[in-house]
Amino acid sequence: MTPLALIRHGPTGWNQEKRLQGHADRPLSPEGEEKVAGWSVPVEFREYKWFVSPLTRAQQTAAALQLAPETEPAIIEMDWGAWEGHTIDELRETYGDEIRRRTEMGLDLRPHDGESPRDVRDRVGKWAARIGRTGQPTGAVAHQGIIRALLSLATGWEMVGNPPHKMDWASVHLFEIAADGAVCISRLNISLENKLK
Numbered sequence: 001m002t003p004l005a006l007i008r009h010g011p012t013g014w015n016q017e018k019r020l021q022g023h024a025d026r027p028l029s030p031e032g033e034e035k036v037a038g039w040s041v042p043v044e045f046r047e048y049k050w051f052v053s054p055l056t057r058a059q060q061t062a063a064a065l066q067l068a069p070e071t072e073p074a075i076i077e078m079d080w081g082a083w084e085g086h087t088i089d090e091l092r093e094t095y096g097d098e099i100r101r102r103t104e105m106g107l108d109l110r111p112h113d114g115e116s117p118r119d120v121r122d123r124v125g126k127w128a129a130r131i132g133r134t135g136q137p138t139g140a141v142a143h144q145g146i147i148r149a150l151l152s153l154a155t156g157w158e159m160v161g162n163p164p165h166k167m168d169w170a171s172v173h174l175f176e177i178a179a180d181g182a183v184c185i186s187r188l189n190i191s192l193e194n195k196l197k
Helices: 030-037 056-064 088-095 098-103 117-134 144-155
Strands: 002-008 049-052 138-142 171-177 183-191
Touching (some): 002 117, 049 056, 088 098, 117 144, 144 171
16 A cells, blocks of 8 residues: 555635635635645655645645645646636525535536536546555645545545545645555544644
8 A cells, every 4th residue: 555645735815715716826825825834744754755736826835845746737626617716605696506406416516617526536546546556655735625536535425415534624634545546544634733843
């Protein structure tokens, strides 16, 4: 089994406003920069091979964590299409009850002109399978949607209702990937805060 450690980027202005970000290339907010400045990668993960999403918010977080990652397109956030930049309340005003019906579809929710969580899970699963075949302990600075995709692969969660585990987003989430691509949870919520530099 190959360890795969995932970190979500720090907060952006759109996170604070509860806007769907997706592929929109939003930077960390000043508060987000301050938050990640207090994070440190635990010693056990520092020698891992690291990857990062192409989006600025993940790149800034990786830099703040003093990582030297390789950019990996497969771990970009879900494409929310025409929904990007909007809050759920705004989408309800525009689309009415269709938003509730689509959200109840879980993995098969598809925003207008966007990607479904199942699409994301498929591309992340293929990337994780490649990692599993290398045997190289690996880390990535990515997005909530990417970590949730791995959680779905590990647990069978269909992304309907609450996730099977509570996730602290100021943390490392450690999975294990088998050579055949199977995903297991190792440890979740390993804090990035108040660690020795």
